[in-house]
Amino acid sequence: MTDLYQSQRAMRNMRRAALQRGVVAVLDVGTSKIACLVLRFENAEEPREDGLGALAGQSQFRVIGAATTRSRGVRFGEVDAMQETERAIRTAVQAAQKMAQTRVDHVIACFSGAHPRSYGLAGEIELHEGQVSEQDVARVLAACDVPDFGQGREVLHAHPVNFAIDHRSGFGDPRGHVGNRLAADMHLLTIDTGAVQNLLYCIRRCDLEIAGLASSSYVSGLSSLVEDEQELGAACIDMGGGATGLSIFIKKHMIFAESVRLGGDHVTSDISKGLQVPLATAERIKTIHGGVHATGMDDREMIEIGADCGDWEKDRRKVSRTELIGIMRPRVEEILEEVRGILDAAGFDQLPSQQIVLTGGASQIPGLDMLAARILGQNVRLGRPLRVQGLPQAATGSAFSSTVGMCLFAANPQDEWWDFEIPAERYPARSLRRAVKWFKDNW
Template sequence: MRDLYETQRVMRQMRRQAMTRGVLAVLDIGTSKITCIVLQFDGPGQFRETDGVGPMAGQSSFRVIGQFTTQSRGVRYGEIETMAETERCVRHAIQGAQKQAGVRVDHVIATISGARPSSYGLAGEVPLKSGKVTDEDVGGALASCDAPDFGRNRTVLHAQPVNFAVDARSGLSDPRDIVGNRLAVDVHVLTIDSGAATNLFHCIRRCDLELAGVGSAAYAAGRAALVEDEQELGAACVDMGGGVTGVSLFLKKHMIFADAVRMGGDLVTRDISQGLRVPMATAEWLKTRHGGLEATGRDDREMIDVTNVPGAASAEDWDGERRSVSRADLIGIMRPRVEEILDGVREVLDAAGFDQMPSRQVVLTGGASQIPGLDTLAARILGQNVRVGRPLRIHGLAQQHTAPCHAATVGLALHAANPQDEWWDFEMPMERAGVVGLRRAYRWFRNNW
């Protein structure tokens, strides 16, 4: 845990540096698209009291000055598979956003959606020596969590204390200075495959950028798409991306669980391509323009010409033949696959104990959530409280980037501006102060000079 602690601290340090310098980029490397937005941090005070703008969870401190989205290549299931192609796409996105912003970006925080996330709940407990909770006690309680064996090649992505309890009083969000005898803490740890994380790190490095933080896409989407009450009372955010459908559970404004279903919108496109025997580009066009999940009688008569698709391969591939499919055929192909994805989500939610949560709100977001009729279908599978969520509006974001598919990007921007406490924000008690202190001093010099 020690080296994880140090790497995360270095990244946090870098993020703070970037924020004081004023420019930070958010990069969402997804399976189907790569989005880069450039944030400018003007600091607090750009709004006056009379403007009626409160702190808004840190949103008022930044604005978007550059944004660019490009098609992603070389990414499967939210993991980088072909480094060179992905790198090129990242360069394209970064360059486009830089061009719009007019500034050079050096620090990037990125999302990672796949890489087989798994959640752990840890608990720790320490006696309070001074009779009340101090910062050292919080660090000590976190350090006393007995970490299970995460398995080989796993990296901790998030480790957030979600609940504190002093003696019998539980549900404290900030236990400092509370009088008691024992401090207990519950920590939610999210681990991912370290290979995928390293690949992401290298990809960013090869673009001459510094990685200033990594966030889970499901977590980021939840922060952007869930409203405050849903985060407080308990809700599940389903981020339906191209390759991976991420699920995150929020309660009391903390993420308490996250997982991913390795199915997504690209699978639907592939089904359409196979079922209707059309190229992938045509299938994508069919899905986005004419797709749906609830067939009606009118859909049988609505014929779609698949030979004359704008932007896709031209009609010559068909030997001059014209072909058309009915919308009912399309819906017939799409619906089982979407049902399968939602069944996967249902399984994940069942495994997480979603049924025991006080409020069983499900919010669908991500690119695939834009299929018409999804809320009706999802209500049958996931429960009655389903809505399709769009990300929060943040200052300066263009209209085209307020679609649900950019929820993770927006959420990561919010996370950067107003990060939740992580394990590494607290000082760990030093067991071997001498050697470790020297090593830390050396590392501090190496990082800062």
């Protein structure tokens, strides 16, 4: 646990160093594309308490380089072929650097796979001095009983969500309050160690330093949910290529995140299998003619699917759009059903507001919002990421919501467990003894 704490802390320090230098890159390693944005932090003023300000408090950075490349070697949002992934990252980073005309050393990465799993933690302590100090917050966070999430898992996010003092609950910031007992709820997100280590290895091979790691479902929620949705309760469904991320926000905190290992690539492969066309053609047909609601008009709309095999009969094949929709719809429904199951398991129906926001590249299928409304509930909308300064037009689509979300994550990260000092009594005695010995040796 302490190792992770230290490594996350090191990442935070790296992030601070990057902001000091003024240039940091964000890297979204997805299944269908790898996007890299280079941010320049210009006037690093402190964000206001209420999170307001010019451009929703996002005016302190500017995107100076952006590049997207087709992802290779990534499946289900996890690194599958290391060399290929490394080359794809290199392509994206180099192109973004070239556009920015500057060298980037620090990168904040996000990924959608690696089996994220959420845990709600609770901790409680007695307050010694009556008033809650920063040290007390650290103590109560350390007092949270960590569940046994098993071998090979690692904590990616640990957000303190709620604080309670005596019987008053719902504090965002308990410091300075007076009471006898302090309780905290913490949301812990764990991921597979192996997957994240593979990704880190790929990034290190590109001579980049990791200044932060984030779950893509979390950061796409940050960028595509508007403020009141984050406040009142909403689920962000980031439909990517290989995985569909899901995050639930309330009171501006993520309280749940999961991912379904199904995405747009499965729709493509269904089309490829169903129509017997190569994957590239299937992808093209999906993006140009795809849909999930068939109408009578679609029976008459014939799509040339073509081929290059030399057989005239095969090369001149046509399918109606209805057939295409017939292939796509079951898969999209399956994804949404999976999401529905997760939402039910997470108790989403208990939230005061049950807004659902669909984002991600696969959410661009025409008619998806109607289909999603039938499966997930009535409050469904399609989300696009927030506009940030200097973002190219090509990167403003919903496929870039996690990329943009990472910019926000880089600019104003939420407090995580490792942002608080280790409580004094938790310091291992050994290091104190070592410090004393060092003093004795040197004086």
